[in-house]
Amino acid sequence: MKELEFYLEQRKKLSAFNYIDFLTGWDAQTDAAAGSIAADSAYQSVLAEMEYKLTTDPEFERCVEALYANRETLDEALRHEIEVTHKSVADTKKIPMNEYSAFGELTAKAYPVYVEAKLTGNFRLFEPYLERIVRYCRKLTVWLESDSAKGYDVLLDMYEPHFTQAKYDAFFDVLRNRLVPFVKQKTARVAPVPQWAKQKIEKEKQREFCEYIRDVMCFDKNFGIMKESEHPFTSGIGTDDVRITTHYYENDFVSSVFSVIHETGHATYERQVDPKLNGTLCGGGASLGMHESQSRFYENIIGRSEAFWRVHYPKLQSVFAPKLDGVSVEEFVGYVNRTEASFVRTEADELTYPLHIMLRYEIEQKLISGELETADLPEYWNKKFTEYFGITPPNDSLGVLQDVHWAYGDFGYFPTYALGSAIAAQLYHAMSKDFNVEQSLASGTTARVNAWLKERVHKYGASKYPDEILRLATGEDFNPDYYVNYLIAKYSRN
């Protein structure tokens, strides 16, 4: 089939552009000096244009159409890839090129203004940019609307296929009804931060322990490195080049320990995809929500468990010796599971975290539908925040301006964070039927957990939709009750 041949050739090029995206992103966030980034971005925009032209190439489109018409004859992974590519080619073509590049320019200009606004707590500085970004996203929902998705659903689908407002509404309703009252009760009294948690631990010591944790999680350092950056992240291409970063705060060692567990969770997912998907357009994770479910599974369900620290706390004590000598494992586990109402999402604990997301979800819904206007955002944010958390942000830097996502135009992204936590809990429930997760950690590594997740989730990569993978892995559809049950059970013990 000549169309297949052409498709596979073009796919090689598109994959090579994915490699470039990976590498330029990695570089910008790690090595590139401040003055270099603007210079380099000029090259990157030329490359982005080349990639756009590859995707919208008429001959490529014709081949994708032909393969789509005959998709029943293709093997399963390729059939899925063709379905996804068919939609992405059609979608890309629906966005007027001039609007697309104007939006690229707009967000490029908006970013430094956003940074300035956040630094000075001045929302009005950023407002005109955000207003135009929101207007573009509203138009995007019109260009891309279909029988199955309209309005905000169009954006949600870009980050989590098949996860519509109807599904998210049901999810957040459960959180609102069952979790909000529980959180209010648990955060009413906050224990003070113990002094030992804020002692100075030098970077080299933290790195030594983080490398130990990487080994505990069985990450093979022959296929990726652990580096430093302002904000921790994971990035990779295929199964053989998967890299993570962390940020060491000398007066908050707990931060780097858990960000390494979190990022190594993402990395384990990437590493355990079936290598035959390398170089296809279906490598990597199935969706943002599914990816986040893996990082949160390792960070919260494994990494914050007493079973985990019963094994590894002595090592932590010995690497940091003598600084944790008088601190028991129970105290340590208690501290990393404490809960309190706080303003900043990225610093929130496991229990209060989803409420931060619920707030953003509601705001995005109203912004995209036109029910809420950009100008009214700070007031609305603070009102809702007070309602859910019982505290009011003292300024917009700690409120509506705290996250960068909207400056990039990433509306529809936030809800996947909460979805990830909920999927993790559902997977944990299913895993626990097969073996005793906590007991398996006594072996000293997460090997058994890794193996289960590889077989049930990771190996598929993006060769199936995330909801289908969840069904295969757990035997049922997404069910947020597991998440709320897990949280209430865990925090009732504290």
Next chain:
Amino acid sequence: MKELEFYLEQRKKLSAFNYIDFLTGWDAQTDAAAGSIAADSAYQSVLAEMEYKLTTDPEFERCVEALYANRETLDEALRHEIEVTHKSVADTKKIPMNEYSAFGELTAKAYPVYVEAKLTGNFRLFEPYLERIVRYCRKLTVWLESDSAKGYDVLLDMYEPHFTQAKYDAFFDVLRNRLVPFVKQKTARVAPVPQWAKQKIEKEKQREFCEYIRDVMCFDKNFGIMKESEHPFTSGIGTDDVRITTHYYENDFVSSVFSVIHETGHATYERQVDPKLNGTLCGGGASLGMHESQSRFYENIIGRSEAFWRVHYPKLQSVFAPKLDGVSVEEFVGYVNRTEASFVRTEADELTYPLHIMLRYEIEQKLISGELETADLPEYWNKKFTEYFGITPPNDSLGVLQDVHWAYGDFGYFPTYALGSAIAAQLYHAMSKDFNVEQSLASGTTARVNAWLKERVHKYGASKYPDEILRLATGEDFNPDYYVNYLIAKYSRN
């Protein structure tokens, strides 16, 4: 002119591929883990193929032809660029595309094998790769041969335009006749290495002093970083992203100090090119020889001078305190200018250095002509080495495996190193007519030297041929006597 418009559009894409080459090379030598390199090389070969297609695109070729025919109407820099591009398009078309991309893949795979072979001293591990690399380079000389260049000349011209075997033979003849006897005499008796030079100085201290040196050389860290790698190198794209690496040996601080001066010399050249050449195909240095002349100018003529250390030695003493407390500046300068027969080119002193290059030049000549085969390399190397230096490498890591260049297929590159030293001496002679170089260093920085080199050499970038720039800068053609005179005068003082 429509052809010019098309050319400028295509140039943007070609520049973007230069950016990719820069970034993938940087990544492979710094962050990429051993297991990742092979995986990434598959993407790189697809990209190399795309770049090849851009260069050989018939419409691009037609435009280049049209512009070449009308080159007298173009401004000087663009005219030069069109001349160079006209040749490069013609040359590229002569290389079969499948061979070209297979070679890209081969060298990407060869690199980690080379590293392993060097680490273990096992030449036979690397031999099959090197054998294929040599075979490709021999074919390359056939594909690209012309009336003006055949055989090894084809490769030499790729690194140093207009510099043929006839010229190099004449150059090395001068060295052989005037320098070899002098070197034999000077290295007959070797002073023992003083204990202070081999004391352990921790990496962090070395880095602190190297950062000081970077400031002395006026390198703006906002436009590039200093990192570590196995083999120090400089890499950049345009004037705003220029990066260097070094290698810290805890028992040899002198090594990292001079490699940083050397690499910052390269970086200063890149940084001082006229920024209007950014994004053209004539940015960066004029040739490898000219580039090396700059690194060696700073490393040897400036960095090993007593005038330089009279200013900066107290800082070295204070950063490394108390380890150099009893060592005078005269002792230090004497040590960094001592000469002896040694095995490793990169650690060789200024006087013996060109003999290391002479050896490689002769070997390359024979390898490319077919007079010598890869399998016989270690034996031949050791025999010739013993002849020139009077000592025999104890293993291949200190012999034929010491340099990475051949793993990249860079035959024809080495001779430019010796050429660079000779050009540096010729520039020093010209500079000294304009101002007292040693006195200018008393200011605490190399600002005056930088300014002279910017005006006479750097600003041109690659918008002129190197021999033309040398004539403009010094008022005469290449003349190796300045080099030999300089070396003999300097080492007769010791």
